[in-house]
Amino acid sequence: MGLQGRAAIAGYVELKPEKNPQGEPLSGIQQWAQLAQLALRDAGIAKSEVDGLVTSAVPETGMFAPATLAEYLGIEVGFAEHVDLGGASAAGAVWRAAAAIELGIAEVVVCAFPAGPLPVPPEPKPHPFPFGASSNEYGSPQAEFDIPYGNLAQNCGYAQIANLYAARYGYDPRALAKIAVDQRTSACANPDALFYGKPLTIDDVLNSPLIADPIHLLEIVMPVAGGAAVVVTSAERAARARNRPVLVRGFGERLAFKTPTYARDLLQTPIASAARQAFAMAGRTPAQMDMASIYDCYTITVLMTLEDAGFCAKGEGARFVLEHDLSYRGDFPCNPHGGQLSFGQTGMAGGMHHVVDATRQIMRRAGANQVRDCNRAFVTGNGGIMSEQVVLILEGAA
Amino acid sequence: MKKPLPVPTPDTRPFWNGLNEGRVLLRHCRDCDCVFHYPRTVCPDCLSSDLGWRQASGTGTLYTYTVSRRPTHPLFADEVPQYLAVVELDEGPRLTSTLVNVPEANITIGMALEPVFERHDKERITLLRFQPANPELRGAQAATQSAPATSLLTEDSLASIGKTGEAIRGYPVSVEEIRRFCFATDDLNPRWLDPAASPDGITAPPAFLSIPFDTDVPLAELADDGVPLAQQGLVFPPLKARRKLFGGYQVEYFQPIRPGDVLTRQRRILDVHERQGASGSSVFVLIEATYTNQRGEKVAVEVNTIVNR
Ligand SMILES: [Zn+2]
Numbered sequence: 071m072g073l074q075g076r077a078a079i080a081g082y083v084e085l086k087p088e089k090n091p092q093g094e095p096l097s098g099i100q101q102w103a104q105l106a107q108l109a110l111r112d113a114g115i116a117k118s119e120v121d122g123l124v125t126s127a128v129p130e131t132g133m134f135a136p137a138t139l140a141e142y143l144g145i146e147v148g149f150a151e152h153v154d155l156g157g158a159s160a161a162g163a164v165w166r167a168a169a170a171i172e173l174g175i176a177e178v179v180v181c182a183f184p185a186g187p188l189p190v191p192p193e194p195k196p197h198p199f200p201f202g203a204s205s206n207e208y209g210s211p212q213a214e215f216d217i218p219y220g221n222l223a224q225n226c227g228y229a230q231i232a233n234l235y236a237a238r239y240g241y242d243p244r245a246l247a248k249i250a251v252d253q254r255t256s257a258c259a260n261p262d263a264l265f266y267g268k269p270l271t272i273d274d275v276l277n278s279p280l281i282a283d284p285i286h287l288l289e290i291v292m293p294v295a296g297g298a299a300v301v302v303t304s305a306e307r308a309a310r311a312r313n314r315p316v317l318v319r320g321f322g323e324r325l326a327f328k329t330p331t332y333a334r335d336l337l338q339t340p341i342a343s344a345a346r347q348a349f350a351m352a353g354r355t356p357a358q359m360d361m362a363s364i365y366d367c368y369t370i371t372v373l374m375t376l377e378d379a380g381f382c383a384k385g386e387g388a389r390f391v392l393e394h395d396l397s398y399r400g401d402f403p404c405n406p407h408g409g410q411l412s413f414g415q416t417g418m419a420g421g422m423h424h425v426v427d428a429t430r431q432i433m434r435r436a437g438a439n440q441v442r443d444c445n446r447a448f449v450t451g452n453g454g455i456m457s458e459q460v461v462l463i464l465e466g467a468a
Numbered sequence: 469m470k471k472p473l474p475v476p477t478p479d480t481r482p483f484w485n486g487l488n489e490g491r492v493l494l495r496h497c498r499d500c501d502c503v504f505h506y507p508r509t510v511c512p513d514c515l516s517s518d519l520g521w522r523q524a525s526g527t528g529t530l531y532t533y534t535v536s537r538r539p540t541h542p543l544f545a546d547e548v549p550q551y552l553a554v555v556e557l558d559e560g561p562r563l564t565s566t567l568v569n570v571p572e573a574n575i576t577i578g579m580a581l582e583p584v585f586e587r588h589d590k591e592r593i594t595l596l597r598f599q600p601a602n603p604e605l606r607g608a609q610a611a612t613q614s615a616p617a618t619s620l621l622t623e624d625s626l627a628s629i630g631k632t633g634e635a636i637r638g639y640p641v642s643v644e645e646i647r648r649f650c651f652a653t654d655d656l657n658p659r660w661l662d663p664a665a666s667p668d669g670i671t672a673p674p675a676f677l678s679i680p681f682d683t684d685v686p687l688a689e690l691a692d693d694g695v696p697l698a699q700q701g702l703v704f705p706p707l708k709a710r711r712k713l714f715g716g717y718q719v720e721y722f723q724p725i726r727p728g729d730v731l732t733r734q735r736r737i738l739d740v741h742e743r744q745g746a747s748g749s750s751v752f753v754l755i756e757a758t759y760t761n762q763r764g765e766k767v768a769v770e771v772n773t774i775v776n777r
Pocket residue numbers: 497498499500501502511512513514515516
């Protein structure tokens with residue numbers, strides 16, 4: 071069942087995150103084209119070879135996004151996907167591309183996730199999503215049953231999960247804070263990171279304001295502008311490309327709810343089954359991973375991913391974090407480029423950060439942040455409020 | 469922008485009407501016997517659409533919560549700190565809510581809760597908030613709740629919401645019938661009576677709308693309340709109430725009615741809800757009728773309110 075490891079990531083691009091973006095803003099379509107161009111150049115693959123694309127929502131085209139992109143780029147594709155899984159979209163895009171390649175319906179698939187500022191139209195329209203990730207449209211369950219109570223935005227959902235975790239398993243705020251601290255150590259070796267040169271201590275985290283109990287300000291990502299893309303192709307084509315092929319060996323995807331209120335058991339996250347499937351498909355175990363690239367919108371997300379993916383037992387996450395060095399030079403490298411917590415969260419490209427980070431390490435292109443002997447990576451994408459999960463197992467070609 | 473309030477849809481209206489009356493109603497699946505929330509048109513356990521409503525106790529426990537110290541949205545700035553709760557009802561389903569009448573230090577996961585019905589009278593919406601079931605855990609200004617009175621509504625009466633009757637054809641509209649109606653109602657406007665008064669000829673007065681559907685009903689076919697048993701294809705919701713009162717009538721017209729027209733009427737139970745008053749409980753049944761003519765054009769939509777006590 072599943073992938074045979076016959077598709078690989080051959081190239082990537084990740085723009086430097088910017089808090090105050092400079093320069094002329096590009097439309098979503100233009101940004102997509104720019105990312106595709108850069109990722110293909112990185113792979114050393116010609117645009118004429120592209121026959122597949124995967125995108126998330128494109129701001130200028132609410133419908134027909136793949137066709138609009140194909141037209142704009144001047145490509146004809148046999149595989150076109152619009153993935154709508156929030157922060158899990160990028161990882162979701164990669165396995166879909168790999169599956170299409172293994173099916174033989176595509177050879178070179180571009181997966182791009184722009185996250186730059188958009189140009190302001192001459193006559194600005196009211197914001198189409200005044201309630202962020204919650205839909206206030208007539209007939210939307212969120213509009214009717216959640217938004218009127220102020221239950222919206224991401225912070226409160228994750229905080230509700232963290233409090234429930236605390237009630238069932240106990241909660242060590244220092245362990246949670248250490249996740250942010252170790253990733254900051256990695257970011258301090260990475261000049262591209264938003265928080266480069268700004269070391270952090272556990273006390274700094276715990277002394278930052280509580281935003282939604284028990285989550286502190288410094289346990290939450292900071293949204294910035296950016297963008298990232300990868301080129302997925304067949305293992306044979308990747309072998310003739312510019313970089314060490316990064317094989318997509320396994321994946322898992324699970325989702326069952328939008329709002330945490332309606333999860334069957336909020337502490338049995340979809341990560342568990344997604345990871346189980348991914349490891350089984352790859353024929354690997356958590357212990358065989360050389361690094362983890364875990365979607366880290368909040369520290370609690372990382373803690374629960376470590377447990378549910380099987381790196382430690384349920385309820386043992388805090389001890390695991392305290393017993394290991396999670397930085398790039400540590401015994402359990404997790405988000406060795408700084409993670410979104412310290413690299414910056416580049417909107418929808420934030421999920422791609424984790425794919426790119428693992429790819430960069432396996433390709434041995436991580437510079438000062440290089441993890442030694444890095445061949446296998448565990449990658450997650452997380453959408454909504456721990457409601458949409460994608461796991462990838464990536465492995466460097468021999 | 470105003471703080472958002474729920475806008476009920478036809479399938480969720482009984483839930484919100486229930487809250488208006490101090491009752492928490494849950495969808496019940498007759499096929500697999502589960503109860504669920506939020507209301508859906510299919511059962512999330514077995515996908516059946518054979519669904520009714522069950523009155524829940526309204527009490528539950530705190531499944532989880534957070535105290536949000538920054539507004540989750542600028543419109544909620546006045547509620548900070550927001551006590552954002554997920555409540556598990558005793559019957560099982562969970563719902564999104566907030567905690568009220570509780571000092572922060574008294575909030576614990578698993579604590580027993582009881583409902584607080586927060587009425588927004590202008591919008592006719594009640595939000596369901598929760599407070600500690602143990603009065604000792606409440607704050608100083610805790611509200612006192614009166615127990616909901618007994619209901620005239622049954623599961624079957626709620627299940628009838630949205631039911632559509634068969635389309636009924638009226639008898640053809642004639643000049644003579646329009647004349648008789650005008651003289652009977654003392655409406656001698658030449659537009660209804662004189663073909664030369666308007667370039668389009670005679671049209672029927674608006675109130676004529678339902679006349680082509682009036683048929684003789686033998687006494688034996690009337691129910692106790694004087695209403696025909698056969699509601700021209702529409703089954704009236706079963707109620708525990710015995711008396712009917714005319715509660716209002718609203719019509720929107722789209723096309724004139726002319727001699728020679730043959731109208732078709734299709735009726736639908738738009739809403740069934742209950743209101744408590746000083747003299748007891750009343751059930752409001754709203755019946756919507758859509759009239760179309762022989763060309764398929766929509767002529768009018770009327771909503772008839774019948775008060776049952
Ligand atoms: Zn069922």
